[in-house]
Amino acid sequence: EILIGGTIMSATAILWAMFELLQNPRVMEKVQTEVRRVFNGKKHIEETGVDKLEYFKLVIQEY
Numbered sequence: 001e002i003l004i005g006g007t008i009m010s011a012t013a014i015l016w017a018m019f020e021l022l023q024n025p026r027v028m029e030k031v032q033t034e035v036r037r038v039f040n041g042k043k044h045i046e047e048t049g050v051d052k053l054e055y056f057k058l059v060i061q062e063y
Contacts, residue, residue, distance in 0.1 A: 017060065031056050 021028040038052045039045060 021059075027059060031059060 021031060034053055034055045038049050042049075
């Protein structure tokens with residue numbers, strides 16, 4: 001149950017974040033630009049890259 005609960009909570013958080021970004025196109029565009037810059041077209045996201053997503057972290061904290 002704990003694993004399933006954690007998965008559901010993660011999925012809910014992702015859906016919620018996507019909904020909020022869709023409501024704010026200017027913010028979504030800035031996040032997309034940052035993600036593209038940091039990961040530069042890579043197919044796999046690495047944790048070291050995630051640490052560089054400063055604007056994205058601020059957006060998540062805001063919501």
